[in-house]
Amino acid sequence: MKIRYLMLHAYGMGGTIRTVVNQANAMAAAGHEVELVSLVRRRNNPQFSLDPRISITTLVDQRAGRQPDSIGRKAWRRVRGKIVPRGEFAADYFTERVEWAAMDYVSKLRDGILVTTRPALNLISARRTPGTVVRVAQEHMNLTAYPESIRREIARHYERFDAITVLTRTNRLEYQRLLPTTPIVQIPNAVHQVDQERSQQVNPVLIAAGRLVPQKGFDLLIEAFAQVAPEHPDWRLRIFGTGPRKAQLSGLIEQYGLGEHVTLPGRTDRLEKELTDASVYALSSRFEGLPMVMIEAMTHALPVVAFDCPTGPRDVLTDGVDGVLVPPRDVHALAAALNRVIADRELRVRMGRAAAKTSRAYAPELVMPLWEDLFSELLQGERVADNFWVSNQKDL
Structure with a gap:
């Protein structure tokens, strides 16, 4: 399988970045062709270890600072047709240059799987990625945490995805109510490993x-x-x-x-x-x-x-x-x-x-195969069950 992960800043720190990198590493270890695409780059090196088999691509290199856009940022926010709405937690990243780079990248894809990892990128993919690509939107936050401007755009455009993945049962029920005809798949993030040294409960x-x-x-x-x-x-x-x-x-x-x-x-x-x-x-x-x-x-x-x-x-x-x-x-x-x-x-x-x-x-050996199964089913054109994670956890 060819799997692309489109992230806002693959070189940054944070829980979402770590979990996406963990997924990419697991897919590469399973023998798949994996590309990590960073919309912006502000550091020289990734903060989390990458499998050497993963290729990493940067769309907008900002290590020397942000380059000026053709119009001011305030004007760009008012442009008709701009995709990223106000209220997105990372909206300040999406200048004219950055948003156009994301749209240009996804619109040129023709095959494989594209996984987008936050609302801004999900909305760009929903509206610009060709239908020949399997489109998966990852949601790492609960729906009610987003402002109305984001929820409104999610309701308008997320139905175009082949699947939307969420982290918890509560998230799944929220998205099912909003998008009743779209596959909402629950797959939790995996921890780094479960066999860790345990606290002895001796330090206050x-x-x-x-x-x-x-x-x-x-x-x-x-x-x-x-x-x-x-x-x-x-x-x-x-x-x-x-x-x-x-x-x-x-x-x-x-x-x-x-x-x-x-x-x-x-x-x-x-x-x-x-x-x-x-x-x-x-x-x-x-x-x-x-x-x-x-x-x-x-x-x-x-x-x-x-x-x-x-x-x-x-x-x-x-x-x-x-x-x-x-x-x-x-x-x-x-x-x-x-x-x-x-x-x-x-x-x-x-x-x-x-x-x-x-x-x-939440062990990686339990969670990561779920991603592989999901991607395989989507590539085969199968409709994925909404209780995907639940049905795959019978042995727990």
Whole structure:
């Protein structure tokens, strides 16, 4: 099979980039012809390891900075026929030059499979990729997280896809209601590996990780930990990641007097070791798709305390078994759950053991063959069942 993955920035960091690279590596390892297409390039080297058999193509090289467009960016946003709508989380990337490069690339394809990986790229593919190409749209975020401008365009154009893949059952039901005639296929992302070194529950460390952006709710987590620290002064909160809200989060740490209790170490290349050395994982997101770092934490036998946000946590966790779910954005409930789990090592050990068992459903050896099966069925012209993942998980 010839499989092309079109990404916004294959040289960047982030959960979506990592999961797409993992898929590409698995397809190359299975013997397929794989191309990774990066719409823009702002770094010299990819941040995640690529199988040497994968070819990587850049459409717009921005390492020397953005080149000027023929019209101003504000004017381009008003151009009739422009595909990427306002409200797309990465809309600022899509200047005239960048959007035209994406449209030109997909319109010249004639065969194989094209996998697009975010709404902007999905909409471009839906409207410009020829019908001789098998078109698969990946959705890494829940539908309700998008503004109305994005949902409206999804409803208008996504029916042209051969399949739309989503991460959770909740996502699948949302998209089925919106697009009842289009195959909506549930395939979760896979973790790097499930056989990880497990936490021994000996270090008083609460850990969280992700981009320092409002979505991740680290401001809420810091506020909750301000209620935890007085009861458990020996415990520390470590939030790994980089992003535009670092200064604001640092200000909150100072405001709550948590300088000795909360740290923002930035990005780390040894997150697996940090997870092993921790004792609890916290997910404070305002919304999610499928929180992969949370599942990776579970492979280390870490219990999870999470907001029951849309979507993802409830699709993975069983409240009281492998973690604790609290109402979304309820800081006091989050603090109470953290206090409860932190105070009871026996509970943490029991939940951690269950978390490691739950995480096995996301093993690459289980998930990656689903992609291969899906692509094979689509190339053969078969209509894929909406319960594709469910029907392929009978042995779990």
